[in-house]
């Protein structure tokens with residue numbers, strides 16, 4: 001049996017150690033609003049259908065839905081869950097400023 005290697009930090013997991021699966025799903029979510037009056041709305045839908053006919057099927061599928069799966073160590077899982085998009089954000093705890101996430 002081969003040792004598990006984290007897909008994020010590339011470290012080998014100790015024998016018997018836990019590994020974690022992180023799944024990311026992204027999908028388009030239409031809010032249901034089409035700008036314009038009835039004639040303009042129909043034109044917008046037709047424009048969208050023509051656009052969909054012109055682009056590659058895989059590009060269209062990727063634009064609507066994507067799924068990723070990673071097997072990682074506990075440290076990498078914890079870091080990801082604390083700040084999945086690696087953005088700097090001020091955070092508060094019970095109305096009190098506590099710091100900045102890095």
Ligand SMILES: [Zn+2]
Nearest residue numbers: 006009073076
């Ligand atoms: Zn790791």
